Amino acid sequence: MTEVAAMTDVPPPAPDAPKKIGMLEQPWVEKYRPTLLSEVVGNEETTSRLQAIAEDGNLPNLIVSGPPGTGKTTSVKALALALLGSKTKVGVLELNASDSRGIDVVRNKIKSFAQNKVTLPESRHKIVILDEADSMTTAAQQALRRTMEVYSSTTRFALACNLSGKIIEPIQSRAAILRFTRLSDSQVLSRLKTVCTSESVSYTSDGLEAIIFTAEGDMRNALNNLQATHSGFNHVNQANVFKVCDQPHPETVKSIIKACQGGKTKEAVAGMRSLYGTGYSCSDIIATIFKVTKTQQIPEPMKLKFLREIGFSHVKIAEGNATLLQLLGLLGKMCEVGREMGEKEDAMVVE
DSSP states (O other), X not given: OOHHHHHTOOOOOOTTOOOOXXXXXXXXXXXXXXXXXGGOOSOHHHHHHHHHHHHHOOOOOEEEEOSTTSSHHHHHHHHHHHHHGGGHXXXXXXXXXXXXXXXXXXXXXXXXXXXXXXXOSTTOOEEEEETTGGGSOHHHHHHHHHHHHHTTXXXXXXXXXXXXGGSOHHHHHTSEEEEOOOOXXXXXXXXXXXXXXXXXXXBOHHHHHHHHHHHTTXXXXXXXXXXXXXXXXXXXXXXXXXXXXXOOOHHHHHHHHHXXXXXXXXXXXXXXXXXXXXXXXXXXXXXXXXXXXXXXXXXXXXXXXXXXXXXXXXXXXXXXXXXXXXXXXXXXXXXXXXXHHHHHHHHHHHO
């Protein structure tokens, strides 16, 4: 570990430190959920557009799309709070994937909310927030299209979804589409450190790196993993994080990739058999191989060829061919690439 990294480590508590037992703790995802648009982490360009809408006061129908855990719903709720203030409770209807959202709900619940007379600040609209809108049935979306038109003078709709393509075209044409992207490692890290300071969590820098690695730009996942590791072990380090998250260990995968770089097929196969024997699924293993290869210090031409082969194997595994043979076949191709690139380098040195 580097000297700088070591300085950021927070030591574990004393062995005799009393543990809190029997206390119900609020999930940190909810405890540290931003309530203002200025507090939302990442996607600055999108949040600045929402901030402009809040200042202007004229909210259009919105479709907010992007990967999970990037702040879509939080941003929409913060926008509703900025627009309606103390009237948020009476002026906002929120429905998510756990609610029944078939055609009857659109015709009855949403329609009756749109028809209700509510006292709001001047030139403000009631807001219907539909989370996970891409899981709504096509019939419900068709019914929603008409409701959006009829009650446009009093009600605005904000639809949060992972894939905007699953929203029918007529609704897409009636709404402004805002796209969220995965958060960067530095953005997740800064938020994790803030939470660790607030909660007096002891951690090591490699522990936070492991959480960022497993979260893949998903802030919700990162905070849940941090809280789970802290609750289970009272100290956040790399070993404890991977016990909680239970993903293939990156160091094990790194050693397999290093063997492939050198064209050492037997060594790579032995490492893969051992990893597969611990019970991880093929999809977990291939996803970790991809993540590690992407960040590994490998010559660019070799890395591109590795990623190409990993992509082909990932498709086959996703289609149902999830067997050890697929993974071993991938290693065979990667070792072949490693040997070819190594021979080319040797030939260039000789010349």
